[in-house]
Amino acid sequence: MSDSxxxxxxxxxxxxxxxxxxxxxxxxxxxxxxxxxLKNAFAADRIAHAFIMTGIRGxxxxxxxxxxxxxxxxxxxxxxxxxxxxxxGQCEPCxxxxxxxxxxxxxxxxxxxxGVGDIxxxxxxxxxxxxxxxxxxxxxxxxxxxxxxxxxxxxxTLEEPPAHVKFIFATTEIRKVPVTVLSRCQRFxxxxxxxxxxxxxxxxxxxxxxxxxxxxxxxxxxxxxxxSARDATSLLDQAISNGAGETNADQVRAMLGxxxxxxxxxxxDMIMRGAAPEALAELAAQxxxxxDPMAVLRDLAEITHWISVIKIxxxxxxxxxxxxxxxxxxxxxxxxxxxxxxxxxxQMLLKAIEEVALAPNAMMAAEMAVIRLTHVADLxxxxxxxxxxxxxxxxxxxxxxxxxxxxxxxAVHAPMMGAPMAPARGPTMSGGQATALAQxxxxxxxxxxxxxDLIRDKRDMLLLKEVEDGVKLVRYAPGxxxxxxxxxxxxxxxxxxxxxxxxxxxxxxxxxxxxEGGAPTLAEDRDAEENSARAEALENPLVQAAMLAFPGAKxxxxxxxxxxxxxxxxxxxxxxxxxxxxxxxx
Numbered sequence: 001m002s003d004s005x006x007x008x009x010x011x012x013x014x015x016x017x018x019x020x021x022x023x024x025x026x027x028x029x030x031x032x033x034x035x036x037x038l039k040n041a042f043a044a045d046r047i048a049h050a051f052i053m054t055g056i057r058g059x060x061x062x063x064x065x066x067x068x069x070x071x072x073x074x075x076x077x078x079x080x081x082x083x084x085x086x087x088x089g090q091c092e093p094c095x096x097x098x099x100x101x102x103x104x105x106x107x108x109x110x111x112x113x114x115g116v117g118d119i120x121x122x123x124x125x126x127x128x129x130x131x132x133x134x135x136x137x138x139x140x141x142x143x144x145x146x147x148x149x150x151x152x153x154x155x156x157t158l159e160e161p162p163a164h165v166k167f168i169f170a171t172t173e174i175r176k177v178p179v180t181v182l183s184r185c186q187r188f189x190x191x192x193x194x195x196x197x198x199x200x201x202x203x204x205x206x207x208x209x210x211x212x213x214x215x216x217x218x219x220x221x222x223x224x225x226x227x228s229a230r231d232a233t234s235l236l237d238q239a240i241s242n243g244a245g246e247t248n249a250d251q252v253r254a255m256l257g258x259x260x261x262x263x264x265x266x267x268x269d270m271i272m273r274g275a276a277p278e279a280l281a282e283l284a285a286q287x288x289x290x291x292d293p294m295a296v297l298r299d300l301a302e303i304t305h306w307i308s309v310i311k312i313x314x315x316x317x318x319x320x321x322x323x324x325x326x327x328x329x330x331x332x333x334x335x336x337x338x339x340x341x342x343x344x345x346x347q348m349l350l351k352a353i354e355e356v357a358l359a360p361n362a363m364m365a366a367e368m369a370v371i372r373l374t375h376v377a378d379l380x381x382x383x384x385x386x387x388x389x390x391x392x393x394x395x396x397x398x399x400x401x402x403x404x405x406x407x408x409x410x411a412v413h414a415p416m417m418g419a420p421m422a423p424a425r426g427p428t429m430s431g432g433q434a435t436a437l438a439q440x441x442x443x444x445x446x447x448x449x450x451x452x453d454l455i456r457d458k459r460d461m462l463l464l465k466e467v468e469d470g471v472k473l474v475r476y477a478p479g480x481x482x483x484x485x486x487x488x489x490x491x492x493x494x495x496x497x498x499x500x501x502x503x504x505x506x507x508x509x510x511x512x513x514x515x516e517g518g519a520p521t522l523a524e525d526r527d528a529e530e531n532s533a534r535a536e537a538l539e540n541p542l543v544q545a546a547m548l549a550f551p552g553a554k555x556x557x558x559x560x561x562x563x564x565x566x567x568x569x570x571x572x573x574x575x576x577x578x579x580x581x582x583x584x585x586x
């Protein structure tokens with residue numbers, strides 16, 4: 001047999017996330033509170049029969065479960081040891097558990113085995129003692145995926161398991177685990193690993209692998225990992241392969257598809273200054289260098305959030321993953337930018353990210369978002385605008401009430417004979433009132449506006465519109481109307497109005513048409529009043545300053561305090577009388 005045939009094959013490559021998986025509690029980083037509790041429990045022989053580990057991905061839930069299983073069954077190098085939080089890793093139980101081949105340590109993936117039948121296998125086997133270990137350990141990963149029936153089937157065994165059985169659950173969705181299960185377990189919440197701890201871990205692994213990687217590259221990896229040790233080691237593995245020598249921040253940024261954070265800060269500053277041409281040019285340059293438009297907008301949102309937090313708590317700038325230059329720029333922007341501007345920027349960026357995700361061309365959507373952001377960046381907030389308008393406004397009398405409507409004064413109306421005037425937009429009559437008016441027209445319809453109210457109450461909107469636009473009233477008396485038709489009036493308006501009034505009141509109405517002498521129509525009176533109010537409003541210094549601050553702005557509506565009060569009263573809920581209380585003293 002040749003030498004080549006007798007050579008031992010080289011071991012297969014193992015990814016860093018598995019190669020540097022913690023084997024003891026001493027190797028487990030970032031979870032000091034849990035480690036301290038478990039060490040004290042093992043030392044005092046107060047080991048619970050069930051544990052549940054929860055936290056985000058890659059924080060060590062399953063790893064902790066395996067370390068506990070090894071600590072429970074470790075016998076030491078001499079074979080005489082007991083339960084410990086420092087398993088030796090050399091005895092047969094430790095090696096078998098680490099390799100996943102121990103017959104008494106059973107791992108089950110609840111994501112693929114969710115039913116009652118899978119749990120029944122566990123229930124049937126717990127009564128048999130461990131074959132070779134001290135304890136029989138059941139590790140159920142992603143336990144929240146079990147069905148409701150499976151959880152219920154496990155409750156009795158989980159509450160009173162045999163002394164030789166331990167349960168260890170792991171989940172990322174603790175809220176989906178029934179409270180009846182949680183109450184039977186000791187719960188440990190594994191937190192995200194802090195950035196400085198993560199960077200120390202990655203630096204240690206890089207040295208062990210004889211890989212050269214810069215602090216800036218480690219900071220980018222730590223930020224992208226979001227507190228997950230597995231994500232961080234996987235990214236480190238990829239970065240080492242990508243670097244082919246010393247791995248720097250630019251290589252990691254390209255690997256992750258991120259834009260240069262310094263350039264994103266430049267873009268953010270251009271947007272805040274309202275420099276649209278410069279901002280669009282910078283966005284195009286980043287796009288040509290390979291940056292994803294969506295990633296750029298997300299980086300802008302991240303910077304907006306970061307600066308907002310720094311503005312409230314300046315200590316947040318002391319993040320080890322942030323380079324000193326970025327830290328100083330962030331503190332400077334936090335001091336210059338108002339919180340209202342940052343909040344508006346945040347809201348608009350969230351909307352822009354949604355639009356870019358749905359747009360057929362991401363770059364075009366990103367450019368439109370940048371244009372919007374630059375145009376609103378220098379808009380004043382309401383408080384600053386009011387102060388600015390007050391400073392610009394010349395001293396003068398405040399605007400008065402609404403101008404008189406038409407030549408007769410008061411509210412908008414048409415001339416009437418021998419009766420006090422009522423506002424044209426006053427409250428309409430109810431059905432009962434209209435009936436009473438029909439029975440006594442001389443009393444109930446003393447003015448022409450009461451005729452208008454009757455038409456409105458009968459909901460003849462077409463006739464109401466024709467009367468308001470086409471009747472230039474000359475004389476009015478109950479049962480008699482004389483008017484000059486406007487150019488908008490139809491030829492048969494007098495006949496139709498007489499017919500409708502006779503049908504509603506039961507009396508004959510004489511309506512005649514003349515060629516001159518008519519007053520303005522109700523619509524003309526109303527328009528004149530509105531135009532007069534707008535003209536008076538435009539003379540107000542505050543309004544003039546607002547028009548100068550916002551070119552092209554128009555007055556949309558004018559409301560008097562009386563009209564606003566009437567509208568509020570109309571929309572208010574009716575008062576409810578107090579209910580009779582039989583126990584109340586009379």
